[in-house]
Amino acid sequence: MSEESVIAALRALAAQDGGREAPEAVEDRLLQAFRRKQTHRKWRNGLGWSLAAAAAGLAIFFVAGSHERPKVVAPPPVPRQLVAAVPAPADVATVVPVPKQMQAVRRRLIEQPIEQPLERPIERPIERPVELQRETVTQFFPLLDVAPPFERGELLRVMVPASTMRRVGLPVNENRLADPVYADVLVGQEGLARAIRFVSYEQ
């Protein structure tokens, strides 16, 4: 059989198959997938920008905060009503008799001039309480469909509503959607929030 004959046979086959197409159901399924993708893309972009804004705000807050000295805050004034309501303490000295030995000590401390400063008590370092909370994190969930190449970035801890977890597919109790949860947002060198992970603390 010559090559021309083979080509003719193949053309006959191509002509017979010429009208064959995928069933319409395929188009329907693909359009559903397309719409899902677009919806997903929209909220992911929205979430990405919100987190980027939150991260940027947080970064500005920290940068600005590092240049300011902490202000001394005066204690809140005690309301007059409370002062009036508390009975004035009785003069303890007039009620409780001071022993003779103590009277001598009192005389020496008050009446004699101080020649040497009193020794200050030894200062002991304050023992910090042992960290009881243990941090657990989820995996990172990407926030960008197509992220530019990653060169460097920062991990910022922010607080987001629990409904954010649902957006990346994590189960959240319906009644606790508004609860704040900690999250680490990975912000790339271009300032875009690339990924998010959620943090929980366990005792």
Next chain:
Amino acid sequence: MIATDAALLEQALTGAEDAFTALYRRRQGGVYRFALQMTGSSAIAEDVTQEAFLALILHGTRYDQARGTVASFLYGIARNLVLRRIDRRPWAEMEITEECAGPEDLLEDLTRRESIEHVRQAVLSLPPVFREVIVLCDLQDSSYEEAAAALDCPVGTVRSRLNRGRTMLARKLRGVAGVAGRSIECPKSL
């Protein structure tokens, strides 16, 4: 003015459903027939078509116009999907007998449709590397350049595989009456 495939894809990737629908309707037939002629199964062809366009929805940004047309890109995706299925499928299912000398009177009874189906079986019996160039160039009318882009190989390789594939087909169809008054071999069932 008719939008090019690349323009439609670009619009589709920004969320234009109309553009995606137009691109799908323009190219689905070719992808479906490619998968059908590569596997001989309409069910697989349907799956492959769906998965190829789904990949376009999800990873369409990977398309690079400098490397070929959108059709080549789609054929390339479809080809990978087809090859995965061919690997899973028993080879015997698609194999046809190499030689089958049937009686002359039975051969005369072969209808044109049966003859064409026999050609289809002959194509399906080719090794995948030759089958895919035959399907793309001879059945889908793709240019050598388009086929090369889809198969990710040089144009010269496409030409040589096409020649060799046609020679193998000629041997398989030798001596049997059939298409356009020419002879094809007798199917085993006769």
